Amino acid sequence: MRFIKLKTVMQKTSLGHSSIYKFIAEGTFPKQVSLGAKSVAWLESEVDDWIEEKVRGRG
Template sequence: MNTATIDTSPIRILRRPEVEKRIGLGRSTIYLHMQQGTFPKPIRLGSGGAAAVGWLEHEIDAWLHEQVSKSRVSSTRA
């Protein structure tokens, strides 16, 4: 019997305007962080060159928590 657990929590996809609003950064800054490897990459929501993209909400939330943690650690060192 396979005892692996399957995550059945719903997956929510955020489109770019919602990501911008949630994290307080603009489009160009988000894409700059993605190029630097410091921000989650979006997933493709369709096929073809002009397919829409979206970000997984839990990855954006994790990124936000990480930024808060970094900010709090660096502010206690100052």
């Protein structure tokens, strides 16, 4: 497992930070993991799964 930061999540998904947090609030995007007082990251595998789900659902 590997943690990725917001910048990398944005690059992988082509989403802006406000869209990512909106989708998290809606329950349609993986939640971030707290790494400390002011640091969060996402599990890369969960973000990759979300991307694959979007690809599968396009047809």
